[in-house]
Amino acid sequence: MKLEKTLTTFTTALFILSFNLNAAEVTDQSAACTQALNQGDYAKAIVISSEILKTNAENRDGLLCQGRALGGQGHYAEALNALEQSLKQAKSGFDQIISHLLMGNLLKENKKNAEALASYEKSMNVAKQEKNDKFTRINHNLIGEVYADTKDFNAALTSYLAGEKLAYNDNERADNFERIASTYSALARHDEAIEFQVKAILMQRKSGTLDQYANASLEMGRIYIAAKELQNAEKTYTKLVQFSQENGGAYYEIKANMGLAQTKLAMGDAATAKTLLIDAQKMAKSLGEADLIAEIDALLKN
Known part of the structure; x- marks a missing residue:
């Protein structure tokens, strides 16, 4: 297996629409819209989602796809409106989780941090009600990212530590260990940063890809330099x-x-x-x- 360059931003801002779609039920148009989003072809996604919404203006998948595509093109107001409309069409707690989360991502990308935090909190509250640990953890981490972006590293650390408690497997643990280590490093708490990054490397070596292990090693080196080790x-x-x-x-x-x-x-x-x-x-x-x-x-x- 060869290492390949991976584009990583130490954020979780992009979520593919497919986690909310059952492959047995999804229409060809919805699948095509999802594929266009995943390829970054926002213009194509808008064309496809517009066709879906012509048939049914309240189609939730079409609204989600269109909202994300418009957001990708920088059309903030229109994107937010589409995602808000998708929330109105939510038929389950999980639907609400996703709509609030995607609105949070859009708000975060547009530096509307207070509003983003509010959306993620709503998503997380529903996730807790639904006993959905996976999306409770994801929202903890997204909230942590907003705090880290605004240099409130103590608040970010609290969120990442809460997320780590809900990690289900080694990959999720590695993800949170890396977030925690980076935040400790930003707080100049170097011993803790080193401790958690070492844990992350062990998890990535055990269960991660070669790229993930390499990226964790790069961050380990950076943390050691910051600690003057x-x-x-x-x-x-x-x-x-x-x-x-x-x-x-x-x-x-x-x-x-x-x-x-x-x-x-x-x-x-x-x-x-x-x-x-x-x-x-x-x-x-x-x-x-x-x-x-x-x-x-x-x-x-x-």
Whole structure:
């Protein structure tokens, strides 16, 4: 199995519509709308959802799809209206959970943090009433993200710790451990940050994908640097370089060498840091990784 570059934003903002659809019942149009959303083709999703709503203006799946598509295009007011209409068509507690959650995502993306928190709280309250631990946990984490975005790290930590208690498996535990570690690091509580990131790595090694393990290792190195445990940071990044080479992960090899360069710089070894960055730059150019090239260029200028 080869490592592949994954686009991760340490957020849970996107939820595919399919978690609310039974494959045996979904119409071809709803399935096509969901697929368009998952591919980021918002224009196509709007066309399909409009066709669904022409047949039935109160079709909940059509309203959800259209709301998400409009939100993806930046049409906030229209998107919110569609999602509010989907809530009116909710036929179960689970339907309410999803509509409130997706409204929260839209509000969060548009920096309406107080309103986003209110939507997530509504979603979570229904989830608790329904004894749905999965979506109670998801809402705890989304609430934590809003608090983290607004630099209220103590409140974020409370939410993430509550979410971790509801984790069902190693993957969910790893997710929450990483959130908790990042928040402890932001609070300069480095010992706790290290403790939880080590737990996350153990979970990712056991049950995660290669990409998830690599990303957890990158974050481990960053946390060690923040804690000024530079030897441990160096060991972490060096180990990740080897892991990436063994598993065909050139992207992560570059990222690990960038972290290693930052570690060397913090150690006072500017010459080695520059050599590592130049080598990483060459590899990034050979892969055509424009974002990495820009990151490395910025580091070389500092």
